[in-house]
Amino acid sequence: MDISKYKIGPQSDLKLSKIKTSDTGQFGEKDEAEKHLEENIQRMAGLQSKLYAQNKYAFLFIIQAMDTAGKDGTIKHVMSGLNPQSTQVHSFKQPSPEELDHDYLWRAMKCMPERGCIGIFNRSYYEDVLVVRVHDLLKKQQIPDELITDNIWKDRYRQINNFERYLYENGIITVKFFLHISKEEQKDRLIGRIDDKAKNWKFASADIQERQYWDEYQRYYQEAISETSTREAPWYVIPADKKWFARFLVSEIIAQSMDALKLGYPLVDEAQKKILMEFKQKLLNNEV
Numbered sequence: 001m002d003i004s005k006y007k008i009g010p011q012s013d014l015k016l017s018k019i020k021t022s023d024t025g026q027f028g029e030k031d032e033a034e035k036h037l038e039e040n041i042q043r044m045a046g047l048q049s050k051l052y053a054q055n056k057y058a059f060l061f062i063i064q065a066m067d068t069a070g071k072d073g074t075i076k077h078v079m080s081g082l083n084p085q086s087t088q089v090h091s092f093k094q095p096s097p098e099e100l101d102h103d104y105l106w107r108a109m110k111c112m113p114e115r116g117c118i119g120i121f122n123r124s125y126y127e128d129v130l131v132v133r134v135h136d137l138l139k140k141q142q143i144p145d146e147l148i149t150d151n152i153w154k155d156r157y158r159q160i161n162n163f164e165r166y167l168y169e170n171g172i173i174t175v176k177f178f179l180h181i182s183k184e185e186q187k188d189r190l191i192g193r194i195d196d197k198a199k200n201w202k203f204a205s206a207d208i209q210e211r212q213y214w215d216e217y218q219r220y221y222q223e224a225i226s227e228t229s230t231r232e233a234p235w236y237v238i239p240a241d242k243k244w245f246a247r248f249l250v251s252e253i254i255a256q257s258m259d260a261l262k263l264g265y266p267l268v269d270e271a272q273k274k275i276l277m278e279f280k281q282k283l284l285n286n287e288v
Contacts, residue, residue: 001025003253006236008229016222016237021182023239025249033248040251041081047255048118050263052086055116057261058172061254062121064130065179066217067207068189069240070247071122074179078251079120088113091122100142104128104156105163112172125163126176129156129224134216157227164233174233175257177250178225179240183214 008014027033051057063071075089090111099107105125113119132138138148149155164174190211193203210217229235236253240246268276282288 001252003236003249003256006238006249006253008225008235008237010230012226012229014222014226014237016180016218019180019237019239021180021185021239022241024242024245027245027248030242030244033244037077037244037248037251040248040255041078043255044251044258045081045083047258047263048082048086050265051118051258051261052083052116053265054263056171057263058113058115058117058119059254059258060113060119060121060167060172060174062124062126062174062176063179063250064123064126064177064221065240066181066186066214067210068186068193069179069181070243071179073243074177074247074250075120075122077247078254082118086117087120088117089120089122092124092127100140104132104141105159112167115171125160126224126228129153129160130217130220133220134213153223154227157224160228161230161233164228164230168232173257173261175253176229176233176235177253178221178235178237179246180237181240183211185241186211 024033027036051059063074065071079087079089088111092107095107108121108125111119111121128141132141133153138152167174190203190207193199225235225237236249238246238249279288
């Protein structure tokens, strides 16, 4: 599948309103997409095994979205076949007092995946150019007044780009997903959480409050994605009104991103092969 149509180019003139949230690509049926999702899950598992054995690279997958867009479900379904021993999932919520005493990238840096591992961020440091901006929370981050200038968001985009380039140059490959949901679909999902007793626990009044800032979030997401989609750390905008398509597309992008590294198991030289054969013979002869 050609995933390039969902990839945002560096410094692009992104218009989220022009990207169809109900797009289902080449799939007309849910069953067909889910079949390909299962194939990709197996494909990812094999690639993860090579990633771990090679122990040179790490992957960081960042998932950002409006409420109800399917971040948790995407992680649950797409990552279901990964080995939990080398997979780390981190959810970023409201920062703690300790985190507020550090720079905004500090808590993310603590959670970076080790070489050979996959890291998944459910939200991320991008909240610091989104929710912090929407709700004017810079003062709560204890930043000195003289450093809060009109250029602070441009400065943060530059800092994030530099940070992600640093990760790339140290073997941590960052791929970022924005699950793009329509306001109407979000309304239906919120009502569904109210109507379904099994989902009542998922409903939060904060979701309704944040919905009032829909236009601001769309504008700031649009700007942040445009400013921080780079060759080293690209953004993909994922149509998310149809959960089954969003999950397939994320799995396809992850599989292709991992496959692009040409991962492989470490090669064994002739001397090591000789030692292995000697041990095999000892085992066959019951000598050990």
